[in-house]
Amino acid sequence: GENVEQHPSTLSVQEGDSAVIKCTYSDSASNYFPWYKQELGKRPQLIIDIRSNVGEKKDQRIAVTLNKTAKHFSLHITETQPEDSAVYFCAASFSGSARQLTFGSGTQLTVLP
Amino acid sequence: GAVVSQHPSWVICKSGTSVKIECRSLDFQATTMFWYRQFPKQSLMLMATSNEGSKATYEQGVEKDKFLINHASLTLSTLTVTSAHPEDSSFYICSVRVISATEAFFGQGTRLTVV
Numbered sequence: 001g002e003n004v005e006q007h008p009s010t011l012s013v014q015e016g017d018s019a020v021i022k023c024t025y026s027d028s029a030s031n032y033f034p035w036y037k038q039e040l041g042k043r044p045q046l047i048i049d050i051r052s053n054v055g056e057k058k059d060q061r062i063a064v065t066l067n068k069t070a071k072h073f074s075l076h077i078t079e080t081q082p083e084d085s086a087v088y089f090c091a092a093s094f095s096g097s098a099r100q101l102t103f104g105s106g107t108q109l110t111v112l113p
Numbered sequence: 114g115a116v117v118s119q120h121p122s123w124v125i126c127k128s129g130t131s132v133k134i135e136c137r138s139l140d141f142q143a144t145t146m147f148w149y150r151q152f153p154k155q156s157l158m159l160m161a162t163s164n165e166g167s168k169a170t171y172e173q174g175v176e177k178d179k180f181l182i183n184h185a186s187l188t189l190s191t192l193t194v195t196s197a198h199p200e201d202s203s204f205y206i207c208s209v210r211v212i213s214a215t216e217a218f219f220g221q222g223t224r225l226t227v228v
Contacts, residue, residue, distance in 0.1 A: 032215050043206060043219040044157070051215070089156060100147045101208070101217055103156045 002027040004092050006104025013080050014112050021107045023090035024072040030092040034101070035064060035075045037086045044089060048075070080111045116140050117209050119220025126197055126227055134192045134223045136207030142187035143209045148180075151204040151222075160205075163190040197227040 003026040013019050025033075031052035036044035050057045050064045050073065057064050061080075066073040077084055087108050091101040116139040126132050136146055144165045149157040161182055162170040169182035181193040194201055206222040 034215075034217070041204070041222070041224065043222050046216060049216065099210075100159050100162060101157075101210075102159070105156045106154075108154075 002030055002092055002102040004090060004102050004104040006090050006107060008107060009105065010108045010110070012110045012112060015080060015082060017080055019075075019077045019080050019084070019109055019111075021075045021088055021090070021109070022072060023074070023092075023104045024070075025092040025102075026071065027092070027094075028071065029094050032093050033064070033066060033073045034091050035062075036089045036091065036103075038089060038106075039086050047088075077109075080109075082111050082113050085109055085111045114216060115209060115211055115218040117207065117218045117220045119207055119223055121223060122221055123224040124226070126225070128198055128227055129196055131193055131195045132197055132225060134194075134205055134207075134225075136190045136192070136209075136220050138188050138209050138218075141209075141211060143190075143211070144187060145210070146184060146190040147208040147210075147217075148182065148190075148192050149206045149208060151206065157206065160192075163192075165190075194225065197225070199227045201225065202227045 006023045034049035037047050038044045048062050048064050050066050061078045063076040087106045089106050090104040093101045118137045120135045146163040148160045150160050151157045160175045163182045163184040165184045171177045184190040207220040208217050210217045
């Protein structure tokens with residue numbers, strides 16, 4: 001089955017700086033890669049996703065890059081704000097059917113004011 | 114996006130009792146729902162895939178006789194934790210993926226505490 005590894009497990013940045021979180025996946029059949037933000041006790045919220053036919057996607061301060069050859073994808077958050085502090089999860093799946101997501105281990109991001 | 118409602122949001126039960134958690138898709142029919150478990154400061158781990166009208170598919174290491182899943186209709190899946198023990202205390206969350214879309218939709222989650 002799919003295995004997703006995520007690094008780092010914790011990340012502290014100063015407000016205004018950029019944050020980068022990296023993930024690798026094992027199943028070359030995976031073609032859908034979402035990123036979720038989860039606040040304590042809440043459900044995961046989709047912040048951005050990318051399909052395997054695209055190398056990069058951007059939405060305001062958030063961007064995701066995908067390297068299919070190397071099987072890794074990254075989340076980039078620019079101009080970080082204190083409200084960006086949360087746990088971030090990457091995930092991977094095959095989107096062609098109702099298959100489950102496999103999640104990375106999570107990154108606790110802390111933005112220091 | 115799709116709306117997934119999970120109930121209850123939190124529950125405290127005594128050791129040895131059973132607890133039922135409901136997951137409803139409010140605005141579409143879901144032939145498949147997924148149940149995840151999340152321990153504190155850990156990731157979401159898939160427990161089982163709930164299939165409407167047939168038996169659930171359980172992940173390795175998840176006891177099917179302890180975590181009973183029923184998916185009797187296209188809008189409702191239930192997870193029953195039988196003979197709960199303190200080590201079952203966790204955050205349980207359901208998810209639905211519509212075949213025509215790629216995005217997954219999550220319920221609010223249920224915080225189970227077994228005392």
